[in-house]
Amino acid sequence: MRVETRKQEIIRVAATLFKDKGYSAVTMRDLAKAMGIKAASLYNHINSKQDILKDIIISLAEEFTAGMATIMASQVSSLDKLNQIIALHVNIAGRNTDEMASLNNDWMHLEEKLEYYLQLRENYEANFRSIIKQGIGTKEIIDLDPDTILFSILSTLRSLYLWIPDHEDYNPNQFAAELAEILLHGINK
């Protein structure tokens, strides 16, 4: 069975603090206090504050990249691909609400891994955009600016980490379906 190492515990607790105040406003002493130890003791498990941020963000970004690769390879309609993307975000955000805050709000504080992160994000958005364009081509999607459509959907998906913790009783599959209904078919009756 999976046992959480001390390092993993530190990263998990750090993510909860980063979510509330952001990376820059959380001190190593804050993190130590939340762990019930002294700040110096943290360094027996992690190399630096920066390394914690890197672990949180890069692992999540790579999970999104892997999920998108699977979706791109699937032989389904553009609309079904968008449904899969929505489910991907609901799934990952549901399992990593705290970490998603860092991915969304603190990526600019990455140092060595900043370029790599930006590459992953650019690639992800390019794939997303190509699906929308294909959908417009096949007349599955209305012929509006693909960037505006991408922006609108992605903005909502990126905010999922804020919605999910306030609705612990939600069913991920049902929620993803409801969200797809709103995002793809609109709210006007």
Added chain:
Amino acid sequence: MRVETRKQEIIRVAATLFKDKGYSAVTMRDLAKAMGIKAASLYNHINSKQDILKDIIISLAEEFTAGMATIMASQVSSLDKLNQIIALHVNIAGRNTDEMASLNNDWMHLEEKLEYYLQLRENYEANFRSIIKQGIGTKEIIDLDPDTILFSILSTLRSLYLWIPDHEDYNPNQFAAELAEILLHGINK
């Protein structure tokens, strides 16, 4: 004609820095360098770093509150009220792209004015939610969870400050109309 005071200039420049790195990661020395003066000189115009953040956020939050009050008072359908809300966000975000970043990402660093800000936000969302519920009641809006609908639309509107600077050639009215099409009527053809 309107002349910008030194204090207003400092707040404006601070907002551009806050947008890129967040309130906590911007130092008074960063701000001074961007202004072309020494950090100590800033204090001849402003009381504290915190006061700058307060000025940025509270004035914006009050502008949204005032806009919502006008919309609530108008005698139009729920769908038209939603259209007005979308236009309100496009309008304010278009004129305050940098400041919107602080409103969205740094409100938790407010000190004395935090409670007041939270009140304004809670009130704004309550009004927004009541419009959605009314629209569901009059069958203008599909009968899905009002909170999910609110979350979806508001997430996109809150991200407008990121979209607008990359599309300087956009026409606010046309963009608001296109956004309303996507948000209210969906993208599925």
Added chain:
DNA sequence: GTCTATATTTTGATAGAC
């Protein structure tokens, strides 16, 4: 209105004992 100089706190991180 801006400067130099400085006070005071806080920060990330290391050394070495236990």
Added chain:
DNA sequence: GTCTATCAAAATATAGAC
């Protein structure tokens, strides 16, 4: 694995000269 003690740098802010 955690502690105490400590360092060096960086932070917000003030005092007083010009």
